[in-house]
Amino acid sequence: MDFTSAPVSQAVPTEASLQHATASLIASLPDEGLGFEHIKKHILNDISPGFTGSSRCPNYYAYTTGGVTDPALFADWVASTYDQNVQVHLPRDTVATTLEATTLRLLQQLLSLNEGEFPGRTFTTGATASNVLGIALGREFVVAEAGRRKTPPINTSVAELGVLEACFQAGVTDIQVLATLPHSSLYKAASAAGIGRGSIRMIPLSDKEPWRFNMEALAKHLSGEAASIISISAGEVSCGRFATNGAELAQIRRLADQYGAWVHVDGAFGLQALVLPHTEAYKALNDGVSSLHLADSLAGDAHKLLNVPHDCGFFFTRALDLQQTVFKNPGAAYLSTTAVSIPSPLNIGIENSRRFRALPVYASLVAHGRLWYRDLLERQITLARRVGSYILDSTTYELLPNDNVNQIYMVVLFRARSESLNAQLVSRLNASKQLSISGLPWKGQPAARIAVGNWRVDVDRDFGVIVKALEAAAAFPSK
Ligand SMILES: *Cc1c(COP(=O)(O)O)cnc(C)c1O
Numbered sequence: 401m402d403f404t405s406a407p408v409s410q411a412v413p414t415e416a417s418l419q420h421a422t423a424s425l426i427a428s429l430p431d432e433g434l435g436f437e438h439i440k441k442h443i444l445n446d447i448s449p450g451f452t453g454s455s456r457c458p459n460y461y462a463y464t465t466g467g468v469t470d471p472a473l474f475a476d477w478v479a480s481t482y483d484q485n486v487q488v489h490l491p492r493d494t495v496a497t498t499l500e501a502t503t504l505r506l507l508q509q510l511l512s513l514n515e516g517e518f519p520g521r522t523f524t525t526g527a528t529a530s531n532v533l534g535i536a537l538g539r540e541f542v543v544a545e546a547g548r549r550k551t552p553p554i555n556t557s558v559a560e561l562g563v564l565e566a567c568f569q570a571g572v573t574d575i576q577v578l579a580t581l582p583h584s585s586l587y588k589a590a591s592a593a594g595i596g597r598g599s600i601r602m603i604p605l606s607d608k609e610p611w612r613f614n615m616e617a618l619a620k621h622l623s624g625e626a627a628s629i630i631s632i633s634a635g636e637v638s639c640g641r642f643a644t645n646g647a648e649l650a651q652i653r654r655l656a657d658q659y660g661a662w663v664h665v666d667g668a669f670g671l672q673a674l675v676l677p678h679t680e681a682y683k684a685l686n687d688g689v690s691s692l693h694l695a696d697s698l699a700g701d702a703h704k705l706l707n708v709p710h711d712c713g714f715f716f717t718r719a720l721d722l723q724q725t726v727f728k729n730p731g732a733a734y735l736s737t738t739a740v741s742i743p744s745p746l747n748i749g750i751e752n753s754r755r756f757r758a759l760p761v762y763a764s765l766v767a768h769g770r771l772w773y774r775d776l777l778e779r780q781i782t783l784a785r786r787v788g789s790y791i792l793d794s795t796t797y798e799l800l801p802n803d804n805v806n807q808i809y810m811v812v813l814f815r816a817r818s819e820s821l822n823a824q825l826v827s828r829l830n831a832s833k834q835l836s837i838s839g840l841p842w843k844g845q846p847a848a849r850i851a852v853g854n855w856r857v858d859v860d861r862d863f864g865v866i867v868k869a870l871e872a873a874a875a876f877p878s879k
Contacts, residue, residue: 421450458856459835475763500758520717527668528585530699538629538662545660574626635670640811642688649691828873
């Protein structure tokens with residue numbers, strides 16, 4: 401029986417394990433239960449060998465998953481055992497909401513964000529949910545702001561009246577989300593928030609650097625009739641690059657204030673770059689995150705680079721009042737709370753009843769500390785850059801976007817120069833099942849992406865594993 405988080409070498413299960421796991425599933429509900437002992441054996445012996453090694457295998461580089469640190473794993477068991485419902489702040493009944501509030505502050509300290517500037521903070525299920533919060537707050541703000549800017553000014557609220565009525569009152573006929581290469585979840589957020597996937601408009605700098613904003617075009621879009629939310633990809637999902645540098649973000653802040661726009665940052669894994677030291681090696685990364693504190697809302701993921709279990713994301717905003725306007729859970733006298741220092745979680749996010757996600761984050765942050773997280777990210781970047789250098793020197797592979805290795809964060813994007821090799825690249829790289837790499841399109845062509853997110857990273861060992869896979873894929877006879 402294996403309840404530990406001991407590392408494994410399989411990044412994905414063998415075909416046989418997967419088939420066995422699938423065939424073993426009990427698909428008709430037993431009248432008489434099979435018992436706890438039975439289900440334990442079933443899960444450990446039959447089912448879990450059919451899981452990916454996303455957490456336990458250091459060479460799982462698909463998506464951006466991260467692993468689970470030992471303190472986080474321990475705390476997650478405790479969270480399940482005590483099953484606290486972090487819904488209402490009841491400081492005389494449980495320390496849970498106080499711990500959650502404390503943990504959100506620790507997280508802001510890790511990211512060098514000023515606690516006073518971002519009083520709106522909550523844990524979410526992930527960056528997708530955090531993007532929904534950001535877009536929902538942005539929608540509330542830009543429509544209300546359009547109303548305030550009318551002559552004569554009017555007060556209106558989407559949260560109270562709905563999108564149709566509030567937009568009608570404010571004279572808003574179009575809400576747009578201005579972005580560059582947004583994560584797919586931003587489209588979901590736009591749909592869920594009632595402004596529509598079609599409201600997302602791409603403002604790329606150029607074909608060469610589509611993840612950056614064309615600042616002139618952005619200013620032009622903002623000056624038009626539409627009410628605008630600006631969404632900044634701080635850590636573009638495919639290539640890991642940052643949409644803005646510090647000067648551009650400062651300019652975006654000025655433009656947003658001028659035109660009544662909302663600035664949201666999707667920093668699912670990019671926000672973590674705020675832990676890096678300010679050195680020449682990280683100049684591009686430092687600059688990519690240097691002014692993110694000027695945004696109105698920030699979306700982050702804890703189950704990625706923070707290495708706590710799924711699911712856990714976080715959301716910060718300057719506008720706690722707006723957050724409560726949008727997510728207020730009205731009425732329900734039995735849910736009321738007299739304490740004002742910690743806002744009731746049920747008034748600042750999507751859920752009412754919630755899992756005690758804060759405990760694993762608290763455990764990992766306190767057990768490891770700031771410098772451990774900094775060192776971890778530096779090792780992840782070092783591995784990514786060493787792989788980047790190898791690819792840059794290679795005649796078989798091509799680094800994407802094809803520039804300076806010092807721009808690389810913890811994501812390496814590349815393709816094979818030969819079209820026939822490139823077509824089979826990801827399946828060949830993953831053939832040994834000792835590592836897992838994602839395939840995705842880049843500028844219309846297949847590409848491969850390595851995202852280094854696990855805390856078990858070991859630069860020398862893992863570089864060897866990756867190079868072995870790159871060499872084996874290249875040596876495979878082409879057909
Ligand atoms: C992963 C990711 C998301 C979505 O996060 P989930 O944790 O899957 O909800 C959003 N944006 C970016 C940039 C991401 O990398």
